[in-house]
Amino acid sequence: MTIKIGIIGAGKIVRVRHLPEIQMNSHAEVTAICDVVEARAKELAQEYGSKAYLDYRQMLLDPNIDAVIVAATNTTHAEMTIAALQAGKHVLCEKPMATNLQDAQNMLDAAKSSGKQLMIGQNQRLEPAHIKAREIIQAGKLGKVLSFTTIFGHPVCEY
Ligand SMILES: NC(=O)c1ccc[n+]([C@@H]2O[C@H](COP(=O)([O-])OP(=O)(O)OC[C@H]3O[C@@H](n4cnc5c(N)ncnc54)[C@H](O)[C@@H]3O)[C@@H](O)[C@H]2O)c1
Numbered sequence: 001m002t003i004k005i006g007i008i009g010a011g012k013i014v015r016v017r018h019l020p021e022i023q024m025n026s027h028a029e030v031t032a033i034c035d036v037v038e039a040r041a042k043e044l045a046q047e048y049g050s051k052a053y054l055d056y057r058q059m060l061l062d063p064n065i066d067a068v069i070v071a072a073t074n075t076t077h078a079e080m081t082i083a084a085l086q087a088g089k090h091v092l093c094e095k096p097m098a099t100n101l102q103d104a105q106n107m108l109d110a111a112k113s114s115g116k117q118l119m120i121g122q123n124q125r126l127e128p129a130h131i132k133a134r135e136i137i138q139a140g141k142l143g144k145v146l147s148f149t150t151i152f153g154h155p156v157c158e159y
Contacts, residue, residue, distance in 0.1 A: 003028045006065035006089070008056045008080050009072035010035035010044045013094060018069055019048055034059045035072075056080055060087040067117075070094060078103035085114040092119045127152075 005022060007014055010033050022028045034053035035041035045052035053059035060068070060083055067090035070080045078098045084091045091111075097120045098104040111118035124130055129152070137145055 001027060003090075004031040004064055004066045005029065005069060006032035006034065006053075006059050006062060006067075007069045007071060008034045008059070008076075008084075009070070009094075010037070010040040011071065014069070014071045015044065018071065019044065023048070031064045032059050032062055057083060060084055060089065065089055067092065075099050078107055081107050081118065082110040085110040085116050085118065088114065088116065090117040090119075092121060094121045095124075124152075127154075 005028055007018060007030060014033075019030060022030050030048045030050045032051045032053055033041050033045045033048065034056045035044075036054060038052075038054055041052040041054060044050075051062070051064075053062075056072075059065070068080075068084040070077055070084065070091060070093040072080060074096055077093050077096070081091050081093045085107075093107070098107060107118060133150075136142060
């Protein structure tokens with residue numbers, strides 16, 4: 001089975017991570033890319049053999065999409081995610097989930113009533129170093145943490 005994906009936002013993270021990684025997955029294919037900047041949508045759509053859209057609401061009418069990646073500006077995440085769920089698409093929304101608690105709750109409600117999957121791209125929570133730090137803090141080994149400085153590095157893929 002192949003999941004057909006439509007992407008909203010043809011910016012940095014989509015260019016360097018989502019698109020190359022979907023291309024490596026034999027169970028997924030990008031069928032549509034939307035951006036308000038026409039040149040970005042068209043360039044990536046051409047490169048990945050998909051359809052370009054300038055208006056995400058138009059894209060959501062496309063029956064050739066099973067799931068949507070929301071990767072546009074943070075303030076648009078809730079509106080786009082809810083619209084995609086209501087259009088019958090599964091959603092992977094980039095972090096941050098939303099910019100206020102009410103929007104986040106509305107997204108969860110929309111997922112529940114649509115019966116579709118909603119996933120937030122909180123991949124950092126699965127990083128072993130972050131899981132370990134959480135464990136140490138929760139065990140109280142450091143006492144009450146008032147502030148912290150952190151440096152996080154990871155290998156960057158060349159695309
Ligand atoms: N860049 C990263 O390393 C990174 C990492 C984790 C999460 N994210 C998240 O991914 C999202 C995108 O980040 P980015 O760095 O790719 O930003 P970006 O600014 O490079 O790209 C965002 C794109 O969304 C488009 N856009 C804005 N409003 C739109 C609309 N209404 N309809 C269609 N397209 C619209 C913009 O034109 C732009 O091309 C953000 O929510 C960010 O927090 C980014």
